[in-house]
Amino acid sequence: MHAVRAARQPLRLALATPLRASVARAASVPAVRGLATPTSKVGANVSDAPVAEAEQAELPGFKLAPAKSTAMTGRPIYLDMQATTPMDPRVLDKMMPLFTEMYGNPHSRTHAYGWEAEGLVEEAREHVANLIGAGPKDVVFTSGATESNNMIVKGIANFHKGKKKHIITTQTEHKCVLDSCRFLQTQGFEVTYLPVGPTGLISLEDLKAALRPDTSLVSIMAVNNEIGVIQPLAEISQVLKDYAKENKVTKALFHTDAAQAVGKIPIDVEAMGIDAMSISGHKIYGPKGVGAAYVRRRPRVRLEPLIHGGGQERGLRSGTVPAPIVVGLGEAARLCSQEMSADHAHISKLSQRLIDGITKDVEHVVRNGDPKHGYPGCVNLSFAYVEGESLLMALKDVALSSGSACTSASLEPSYVLRALGASDDMAHSSLRFGIGRFTTEAEIDMVVNRIVQVVTKLRDMSPLWEMVQEGIDLNSVKWSDH
Secondary structure, three states, rough: OOOHHHOOEEEEEEEEHHHHHHHHOOOOOEEEEEEEEEOOOOEEEEEEOOOOOOOOOOOOOEEEEEOOHHHOOOOOOEOOOOOOOOOHHHHHHHHHHHHHOOOOOOOOOOOOOHHHHHHHHHHHHHHHHHHHHOOOHHHEEEHHHHHHHHHHHHHHHHHHHOOEEEEEEEEEHHHHHHHHHHHHOOOEEEEEOOOOOOOOOOHHHHHHHHHHOOEEEEEOOOOOOOOOOOOOOHHHHHHHHHHHHHOOOOOOOEEEEEEEEOOOOOHHHHOOOOOEEEEEOOOOOOOOEEEEEEEEEOOOOOOOOOOOOOOOOOOOOOOOOOOHHHHHHHHHHHHHHHHHHHHHHHHHHHHHHHHHHHHHHHHOEEEEOOOHHEOOOOOEEEEOOOHHHHHHOOOOEOOEEEEEEEEEOOEOOOOHHHHHOOOHHHHOOOEEEOOOOOOOOHHHHHHHHHHHHHHHHHEEEEEEEEHOOOOOHHHOOOOOOO
């Protein structure tokens, strides 16, 4: 387990003089990672805080103070890792010099500043490639998974539209994939939206039945962002190969939105037969505003770019590569490669602790998704006989997501849970718990206690719960309309 997780109460350092010289003086002292809060106009940085002499340390230029806990700051406990993850301090460490010293344009080929930045960008490209089992030249940097999904889905469809105008995806994809497909439908493409079973998994037989000679693309998410179900990527790829061989047609290209999978579960694009893939930086403890698209070069995946310009990134994504955040993405990918097994063990343990703690004291709880084929860091639970909006309002001290998507006119249940066959009531009362690298046991225990308290209180106020306690079958009740 790395030093960052081991030190749950790092020291915060207030920076008063240049950081580098002061840290150098403390190089011999065992350290933990902490965020330096500036006391002047000097920018914040991440540095190594001495542990052994924390009580009486007098490092020149530093003012030492214990980090404030969640309870002290009054901020909610963060359990929404599918929305975004906190940046790993080591990622910020890696990025900082590119803001202040190594600020060259990575496309400037005439001087050392450009060469230096280009070298760091290419190193980051290698780290991302290594994480997914690809070659560095297969990795294209983008602004995030939404752009990658748009670029790949629309780009492949448009390139092959002369002969192939059929696309296959699922009903539970991320909105950016679904909306890209709906846009393509307005352009004359046909799209098949595969249903999913009660656990969120697709049927390979349904996929095989949907394939056509003019299918250009199959886009299926690796790990669902609401319920954490993991689709059988290698098996899906094999279905596409078998269909092409049996029918003597060109194989449909296979794209997967892996924003919730990369860095959390093993992904090997070669072994899994993936032709194109989308990656997000801020889902793997990296910076926001950066992502990547894996676009296979051999055999070559052809697509029309969305952005035209200077021809950067193989001509697929023109524009100056933002070196600082790209380097941050690369470092985040490197850390995920290094610590994936430790992270998975840590998260699995906390996930089971959360589920056991809640279900021990709260009955009529349904887990949405497939526990056997799911990512443990995404736990989606529905609480029967609880009004969803009241549940969220009572849990303001915990940052998590509901299964409901708010619109301006109404509160609609999650389309993902609806696709699983969940009733509107159960979809409304669902909560998604996102557990990550920096989540602690103490936080999980506090959340369990809050959930038990809130659900118990809300049920005590519910007439439906009272009827259930009296043994009344609610399905047998004839409700009158008003």
